[in-house]
Amino acid sequence: MNLPAPSSSSGRNSVLIVGGGLVGASLAIALDAAGIAATLVEAAAPRTDEQPSYDERNLALARATVNGLDAIGVWKHASTHATPIKHIHVSRTGEFGSARIDADRHGVDALGWTLPARELGSALLRRLGECTRLTRLAPASLVALEPQADGWRAEIKTPEGTRSIGTSLLVGADGTDSFVRSQLGIEAEQHDYEQTLFVCTITPEREHRNRAYERFADDGPVALLPLTERRCGLVLTVPAEEADAITALDDAGFVEFAQRRFGWRLGRFSRPGKRYPYAIRAVTAKSLTAPRAVLVGNAAQTVHPIGAQGFNLGLRDALTLAELVAASSHSGMADPGVADVLANYASRRAPDREGTIAMSHGLVRLACLPQPLLAPLRSLALLAFDRVPPLCNAMARRGMGFRGEPPLAVLEPLP
Template sequence: MGSKRSEDTAVTGSGPVVREDMAPAAAGASAAGAAGDYDVIVVGGGMAGAALAIALDGLGLKLALVEASSWHADAHPGYDERTLALSWGSRRIFDGLGVWTAIAAQATPIRQIDISDRGHIGHARLDARDQGTPALGYVAAARTIGAALIGRLERLAHVTLLCPAELEHLSPGAQHCEVTVRVGEQLHSLRARLVVAADGARSRIRTQLGVPTLEWSYGQTAVTANVTPEHDHGNVAYERFTEDGPLALLPMEGGRCALVLTVPDAEVEPVLAMPDAQFQYLVQRRFGLRLGRFVRAGRRSAHPLKLVKAREHRHGRVAFIGNAAHTLHPIAGQGFNLGLRDVAVLAEVIADALAADEDPGSSAVLTRYADWRRWDQRATIGFTDALVRVFANPLPPVRLARNLGLIGFDLLPPVKRLLVRQLMGVAGRQPRLGLGRALAG
């Protein structure tokens, strides 16, 4: 990733087709690479889609990855300035994909997680040493992860990258799906045994297929920024619940912290417009003085919070992964990690199907994917949604119950261990990528 390519590159047979700003003439030149039959077409080149294409490389599949945005770290909307909390399980998946080394250089380990409820005695602390791992997870910029994924993608020999290109229409069929893709001013017809929808929370594929969703708004917005506290964070991540909404601080390099401040929707604009000193005071009031005073705050951005869950993990010959399958509240930092586990499981199901000479887009194969993912998705979505609702409830009996729960959680090692394993993304049956092992090679 990085600097823009000086020319479009078309490599047939031995490498990908990469298009940066594809003019109609260049699109015509790529027709041999773009049109025709594929085994798998992944729609969406964000982190989930890119990771899946990398995972499937080397399995003997003919793959296409369709992405609407320009293929650059500084332009792709999926690889923006956000900071992500990566679970230990996600680190292992990135190991299996061969990209962790590129991410690790700019990732900050989380060695402890401190959970508290402002104004109450309930408190819990999670420690990587209790799990026998060097970290519970890591903090990395989305742009860093994107650079590692795209850098790996551009070296793959059997993935056709169509970018920028937009999905116009998808027609499901018994033996394959017909996909119409717009590249510049030209339309191309593609066909695949399996289509993977990795096209985000507003999935066009999900809408075209009429897949129902469970959806509601929390009436909250996450305001994100980098902040610098007076004292060193010591590689501790903080999750603090307040009457105004949860607040998270994630450790970063240089003594900085990534802040996720939840505010009611009606207060978003005033919070974004605050002078830095006033914003720092707001954060200070809600977080307290555990890290001393906040001495600096970076640029703020806002992200409305809602839950979106597709009621089907697969529909015909289409599988859903990442935000196309579920979009969560950022509390506990589980959304991206859940999507990456979708990738690991779907890749394994496809690999096993190929080894058994099965059609990777068949009902039997995609049902195995759906069945495997159902428990993890339900547990993670249920957990995050319950946290939001329980800690937002001002009723005294609920406050008492949640504080007793935090105290009990910290005093019951078996319960704590089970929950921590879920937060680390290592609970339940693990796919090979989840163990840090590649599927091919």
Template sequence: MKGPGDAVPASCDVLIAGGGMVGASLAVALARLSLRVTLVEAIPAGSPGQQSFDSRTTALSRSSRHILGTLGIWPAVAEYAAPIRRIHVSERGRLGTTVIDADEEGGEALGYVVENRLLGAALWRELGAHSNVTVLTPARATSAVTAPDALDVHIDEVGAARTERTRLLVVADGARSTLREALGIAARTRPYEQTAIVGNVAVDGPQTATAYERFTPDGPLALLPAGEGRYVFVLTRRAALAEAVSALPDPAFLELLQREFGFRLGRFRRVGARSCYPLELVEAEAVTGHRVAVVGNAAHGLHPVAGQGYNLGLRDAAALAELLAEDSRQAGAQPDPGAAALLERYATWRRPDQRKVVAFTDGLVRLFDRTGLGPLRGLGLLLFDTVPGAKRLLARETMGLAGRRTRLARGLPL
């Protein structure tokens, strides 16, 4: 008779806990490999509580667009994606702006704005087409224990408990990851005491394919082109004030946006429903554990000021998928997706990029957070605009083209 922990073969090679933006992207990347993948998602895609794929939009970097292209997802969203050809950074009441222009960066758009809902639908539709991917939803991965050459992952499937044995567990359950915590991987968390207010606004000026990042004394304001005379705004306010600001009657809210942004896009005409997102910095102290890899927001939850969260998480997913593909092709050796050496290669590859983007994003928030560095900030933006090397560096980071690039980002299949 077999007891618990005996050498029962694993029911899957990779179990991904969390099918949000990053977990679902990873599952799509792995679906084309000869791996058995199980995706566990707490809230079914398309249901109202699914926050990862809500009515928000995401500014995809050029690198993310390439990854989604190689994965065959891009054609499903391209028609609805608004290109970003310029990024304009300024500060209210100060001289000094910086502009990153696609024409100076190889011609192709710097990035694209897509609705999370559309991207989620495309990713989940693709998952349904692969018989090697098993989806468990609604279901929560709650903890895991070591088994021979595997992990036993405990899953709560609407009140019913089940266990899945996997060679590798990928933690992709978001910034407030309870699974990461249950596995004993600590994270540094710092609330920004700021809330992002997100919505759509119609403008009467010309469409410019320009994304604007404007720093104001009360917090940053981003405007992203959404096509058809609309822009998506991400207005950051002190947490204590955000609900009241968000609930302002439409004319008062439009007036506030106009005051903060100015008239570069003409007059703001209509504003849609607003949603609030409290902001915090989350940084996992490790991105691997025994047969565990941590990806996306579970590894690094960022302030949205620079629009980097998903872009960074997608690079995690693309790198991990590449390492797993290499492992599965190894001649002679028995593939092991949870091998310590493979996970070490994942951490070595991803840590520098993650640290750089966390430091860059957090630095930007702090610099513009009423620290009294005003003149220096204006000078900084002016310098970025006039020193070609500095601007190029910023541009490459923003487009996700810095550092070692994945095969998927270079248009090559795994």
């Protein structure tokens, strides 16, 4: 931790990042790797057991995401804990259609990787410790913002006192209920899906063979992600009104419930890990930017966890912003908060952001809608994805995180 002594004013910082979760930390690392000095304000102390986003979820990292993490030096600290996803199977309970995506068919060694969020958090912390141009304030919190002609003046509360920090570019990476977003006056559309997500590990009777499953049902999607030691990460969605009853189940009752929701494709489930409930809602900022300020990750958009797009989308936010700030700096423009940089960021992120939001919301509405008349159409659509190469290729490419104009860091390296 690099924490300057308290004072009434501590000069200017080129980039001030508020929020030290998965996306904020990734942005700080990417800027440091590009030679850009920044200050990172982290609400929790720099320990994986205190950072709320470094929790027990199992993240499905798209191929593009792993490329990006590798490019900024994070993946070397996480790869030994990751499990490759070589196949994806998509189906709906009680309907005949299904779609399959195979890595070999698309000429790659893996479509993505599964990694516990806590392991990614640990890797980010190790990589943050290697940064040489980064100032970290932790634990610390933003308490006030004041606009200035050339940026923002931020009041940062730390255990040693309150600091006043000026910045040319303010970045809100502080999550779904972003304080930065509210202080900037950026409105957000919210949608309560009235669903609760349960995550835990589970051990199936049969080997997963590096296959991930997404199974839709009237009550919401169920996903099974391959993990090490034959385990799987279970992601199970239930109507919100059932959440208390599911929380109250003992292990045997929960396994029976999960088995009923997923089916017997991998045999009998056993050994459930500790489960954690999360209320599901979508939050979409109406603008990604304000004068000399920008939103990334969940502060910009929180999407339904169907398809596991949240962190993958947020990392592409962070890497795109770092790329544009670095390009501006290397062109001789020392001011990262100029309007051109922010306009380019919003333009670059729009197709990926809008497409991902539409996909996640549309899947929930269409694939989980309890209307029997839709069943044949859904099945035919899945069969088309499975058997029409252009559709399958497009779905695979988007699933691997290559949508719109991705940041250069996520592109496949040349041989």
